[in-house]
Structure formats: structure tokens, C-alpha cells
Amino acid sequence: MRLNTLFLKKLFVLSLIFAFIAGVNASAFANSEHNETVLKDSAHVTEAHAEGEGHAAGHGEEPFEPTKVIMEHISDSHDWHLWGHTSIGLPVILYTEAGLVTFNSSEFHHDQEGTHVVEKDGQKFVRFENKIYYAAETANEKGQYLTLADEHPTNAKPLDFSITKNVASMFLSAIILCLVFFSVAAAYKKREGKAPRGLQSFIEPIIVFVRDEVARPNIGHKYVRYMPFLLTVFFFILINNLIGLIPIFPGGANLTGNIAVTFVLGTITFLVTNFSGNKYYWKHVLAPDVPWWLYPIMLVVEVIGLLSKPFALIIRLFANITAGHIIVLSLISLIFIFKTLYIAPVSVAFVLFMDVLELLVAFLQAFIFTMLTALFIGTAVEEHHH
């Protein structure tokens, strides 16, 4: 119990520090956003002047589209946006009809409209809304090297294995996790039997919590086998949730709010659960205690039950994290919707509040995912006493 309160105190202090940093960052983020829009606006105005009377009156200012901006920020991208027009190019790796093609994503020059063609190894590529297509021979009336049908390109796509922003962010979190846990493991070997120290004393309560509150009550005496998996899942989700909350450079990738990432996590849970299922578990699924004529229905229901459990995990993590990011970005967008800086204090205050709430959600979702995984494994390895 003493351990628990100590941990809570530490958590509280840490969250306060984090909230402060997050608040400062949010305001910095707001400023850079503002500059960018101003830049865009002025660029557009000069363009409009150059085109002369072709456009109707009242088109002088580009309308701010919050939905588009928010979707841009929560989706994956080929380059890592820093501020304004500065971004880090990441490697693009394409598997085309003529083998592997690699180049730096900065060669697209921030183009997302399919107007800038990159030519590599005799093949031409364009990027349209974060997807890379084979370029068409000629440009259409808007200068896009694409054939659009209903605003969606119909061009063929190469297979994209690029190191995108999300992948780079995942590498970063993997490096952090390896550094932290190898050093903690080394400390346990070196100081065996002694009280934990430094980083050890921060990590130990969390590991003990996962063992005593999550693994043991749900799985039973076979819990030791599943501890590595549960801890890995817990810390992977936790660190990526936290990195996703940082709005500036090394953070900001919406990794756990990406359906593909959560899908893989859910699939691993599904496989682990079903491969560790004992005969009672499979009997319950394949030959439940019901009259034989109910089997056709029960079998379908049980199989759907198997699939829906990891599916719920996938959607829960994805939707929680994405919703959090959307709310924060919407609050920042208020400044640009009302076109005044006076709304900024309100906006930043709400963002600060939401960031603190998201900090709670980051821990809670990591906990819930691990907890339900342990619960599913527990039902799979449970011995029956009939």
C-alpha cells in the first residue's frame, strides 16, 4: 500500500511537470501554426493578383478548413513536419514493377497535390494526399500528373515500404524502451538483493503493478509465462501514447492512434490467446454444452466472440487516442476559425486541460489493453472444475 501511494505521488509530480511543458509547447505550436497560415494567405493573395480578374470577387482569402488541417495532423506522412515550411525528409522505399526504388521524401518539395514529379530509375512518381502514385504521362488542367475520378486518383500505386513519420517515431520509442530496460535489467543484476535506485525505482512499481494487479489475478498461477508479453505491450503503448502527446519534434506522431498499429497489437493478442488455449477453452468454443441442434448457431456465435474481443481492443485504443488528438487540434483551430489572437488564452487553457486528461488516458489505455489481454489469456488457460 505504501508503495502504491509513493508511486501515485511520483506520478502526480511528473504529470504536473509534463502538463507545464505541454502547455508551453501548445502555445508555441499555436504561434507557428498562425505564422504558417499568414504566410499561406499572403502567398495566395499575390497569386490571386497575378491571375488578374479571372476569379470572382470575395476569393481574396483562403478559407480555413479545420477538418482538413486536423486530418493532416493525425494521419501518417512521408516527411516529418517541424514548423512553417521546414520539415525533415524521410526515406521513401517503393517496391515497383522494376524492383526497389529509394529516395528522400524532400524531393517532393512538400507537394501533396500530385503536381511535382520525381523521376528515379526511369520511373516517375507523384504524391497526392500522402499516397505515392505512378505519374501520368501528361498533366491535367490543374497541373496534376494524375487522372482523378471523383477527386480520387485512379493511377496505379507502387507498394510503399517507406520509413514514414510513424515508423520513425516507433523506431525512436523502441530505442528509448531498449535503453531504459537494458539499463534497468543491468542494474538488477549488479545490485541483486539491494534496494532499487534511480531509474530502477521509477520502473519497479509499474512492473510490480502489472504483475500483482493485472497478470496474477487474471491469469492465475501460470502468469509468469505471459509477463514478458504483457509488460512489452504495456510499455510500448504507454511510451507511444506519451510521445504522441508532445507537440514538437521528437513527438507528435499519432502512432497508437493509427489503426494499422493497433491492428497489429490486437492481432498479436489474438494469436497469443488462441495458441495458449487449453482443451477446456477449445471445447467451450467448438463443442459447447448446448443441445446438438443449436450447434450451427453456437459455433458461429463463438467464432464471432473470438474475433470481436481483439477487434474491440483495436478500436478502443485507436479511437481513444485519435479522439484525444482531434479535440486538442480542434481547440487550437478555434484561434484560426475566429481569426483573433484574443481567443488564444481560452484555447490554450482548454488544451492544457485536455492534455492533462490525455495524460490520464495514456496511462489508462495502456492499462486497459494489458488488463483485457490478461483477461483473455486467463479465460484461455483456465482449468475447469466441473
Place this chain on the structure above:
Amino acid sequence: MIGSIAAIGAGLAVIGAGLGIGRIGGSAMEGIARQPEAASKIQTAMIIAAALVEGVALFGVVVALLGTR
């Protein structure tokens, strides 16, 4: 138009989740008030049940989100 309908759908999903989580939280409070020594167990069970309700509500929200595309 489709966006507005999707927003109404998301709102309906949120009403359901609100009712569900509200009931879970209320019952957990009562349980803790009657038996304060079982607070930690009740809290864990409460969080799991709330997460399950929330998961279903989030299905609705995600579908609404996809509807706006």
C-alpha cells in the same frame, strides 16, 4: 449533409455511453460507500466495465467519423 447526420450519429453514441458509464460509476460509488475496504477491487472492475461500454460507443464514433469522408 452527410457530415451533419454523422455528427448526430456520434452524438447518439455518446448519449448511450454516458448513460452506461454513469450507471457503472454510480453503482461503484454506492458499493465503495457500503464497503470502503473493497474500494480497490471495485475500482478495477469499474474501469474494465467502463472500458467495455466505451468501446461500443467508440464503434459508433468511428463509424460516424468514416461517414464524413
